[in-house]
Amino acid sequence: MRDVAIVAAGMTPFGELWHHSLRDLFVEAALEALRAARVDTVDSIYVGNMAGGQFVGQEHLGPLMADHLGMRGVPSTRVESACASGGVALRSAFFEVASGLSDLVLAVGVEKMNDGGDVTGVLATAADQELEAYHGITFPGLYAMIARAHMAAHGTTLEDLAAVSVKNHGHGALNPKAQFQNRVTLEQVMASAPVAEPLRLLHCSPVSDGAAAVLLCPLARAREFTDRPVKIRASAMATSSMALADRHDPSMLDAVTLAGARAYQMAGLGPADIDVAEVHDCFSIAEICALEALCFVDTGKGGAAARTGETALGGRLPVNTSGGLKAKGHPVGATGIAQAIEIVEQLRGEAGDRQVADAAIGLTQNMGGSGGSAVVHIFERV
């Protein structure tokens, strides 16, 4: 297997982008990456998208996107793993380059959520249809149950959850592409509308449109496209039971634990080697559970991490410097790639006000559904 590098990135702002269709979003992000690398065609494309069919009635996104990039003929495949669709698109691109099959592969994540579809219903298709969605559970409802289980097992409080949102909004305020650039206070989070108890509106990531793209090539050729390539040191994936009821412990994200362990092993690194991380805070409890599953903190100690500033910029391990899904936004299929872009910018020293000093190794954790799938990548400055 060859070493693989990311040599360019492109991203739309995330938010309510009324003027952009699904295909508009994809093209904008992809072109930004292609132009940065000064290439006008690629060997292969992977499109990460969860629900184009349900949100805008459009399947078959592979050829559609290649077509709209002026690349008819180029192999192009849509891959899906609910909210981890971006992560699996990156992973698929990684395989194709690492295997030697292709040299230039574009991985783009895209989601258009604001064209009028029933978002709650569509997102619930990431849950178990026959066992969970049939009975009336929602996505926030699943994470609310995870939160309750975590609170009961470890004494995590609602304020701990709120502290995650406050931290991530603080970071998002420094990110010009973030959906929300306002800070929020603990009081505002605690007073926001109930969504699924105990989660309130400001514990939940928003509904967003957006796209994010990265260009991969063999590390050996990276300098043809950029003077600051970032190496993909590990790519790992794991699954867990689909239904929350079937997890051996609803407060533990075992897919993340497994994917994290595989990534650390592939990279020959441990959690202490990570300088900066983007984790999947679809709901603030998810960041808390992910920190534990990735062994950044001990089991049960995730609640304290945001509360004490450990995971804020300037802290021991800055997490979600982009603003996370909460403040940056969560166009579902795009998130996995957007996480990678934040780490790439950190490792290239291009994160501006969000820069973590001397970041050399970064990690992304992207997750689908209530934790049924998890994808972890580790990146290295070269």
Place this chain on the structure above:
Amino acid sequence: MAGIVGYGAFIPRNRIKTEEIARQWGKDPEVIRRGLLLREKSVPGLDEDTITISVEAGRAALKRAGVDPHLVGALYIGSESHPYAVKPSGTVVAEALGIGPEVHVADFEFACKAGTEAMFVALGLVESGRVRYAMGIGADTSQGAPNDALEFSASAGGAAYLFGSQHLLATVLETYSYTTDTPDFWRREGEFYPRHGGRFTGEPAYFKHVGAAARAILERTSLTARDFKYAVFHMPNGKFPLAIGAELGFTREQLDPGWLVPTMGNTYSGSSPTGLAAVLDVAAPGDRILITSFGSGAGSDAFVLQATDLLPERRGRAPTVRSMLDGRRRYLTYGEYAKYREKIIVND
């Protein structure tokens, strides 16, 4: 000789008080309470209907009978609020109870006496030897039109009866049915609420048919009111069953255990069948029981039953009617009631 081998009832846990409905329409609740002898009624939740009520009542009946559901050869459900206009309630209930596929199923309809008609046919099939066991259920979630007198009484509930010819909990000594064409209360296809003939629903409808059926069955069996321990009549409101009971010579003691309407409301096809279940919950071996239903349109079915020695030991296998009426329940505001009864207009 055939009779009841198992019985069961189900009453939803939601309630609304007469005062709350009266307050909504600017009426004096005392007048309603005194006039109709109604204090509160049951209200089905958004997740309840004739099918769900029938399943729970049917489960209780099978538990008391101790019979393998696959041996049930016929299942009839009588209601005026079958959830589908076309597609039987009975097939859903049969599958849920584990009955079939070798089974006769049909839905019955005759206003408030559809339940007792289903019971009569189930009994007849067992008596003829055609099937070993047959179940007849009366259940309803009928609607009362807003600001109409019937809104105070229309409620939800039902009871199920399994008939067989062995290990009887109550024998059926006689049946009688009296039917004429009397348009006292009706609902046309597509209409949400029924209409009724006001005071015409009294003498020419309820009293004429209940009286005729009850008198005829007493004559046929050569029995008088004093030969019975209990009597149950259809309960459209609190007053009518007490009035016909008194007219026929029954005392309050005989009527009270089956007189559920003041706190249950009128469960239409479930009304007298649930009253009968409440009586079976307390009857002693040898007690004779009269039940006479009434269905608008109009007709009455009467049964004379007698409790057996087996009744006291089997009835503990499932909840009693009183435990459902008096047990855990939730009182609704009129707004919640309107939401549950889908009286609020929403887009599809």
Place this chain on the structure above:
Amino acid sequence: MPSPRYWREVPTRFRLEAGRCTACGKVVYPARRVCPACRSETFEPVVLSPRGTVVTSTVIHAAPPEFQMEAPYAMAIIETPEGARFMVQVTDCEPGEVEPGAEVALEFRRIRKEGKSGILCYGHKAVPAR
């Protein structure tokens, strides 16, 4: 809800029919072909008791369209005496009163109505026991 999809689930939804793996004893609800614990493919049928204990729960405020009139409503993961765990709505209660460890009974209820003209979908919901 398309008819065939709903119809296939009737034994599972209406009668709580599950499967017990004959190799490792795990009770799987709904029944499936491959045991998630040991990958064996031999099962014996088992019918779950209509009762259980709450493992964890929530109250849904922002509901999907089919459930909006019922909101807020409680959802819970419950465990039956046979060891099967699954998700149900908890009904006939104040939604906030559902707590882990609470005992519930399972009752037959209408789960979904597909507007004014679709099929009616039934199943079980939990009701707090006395």
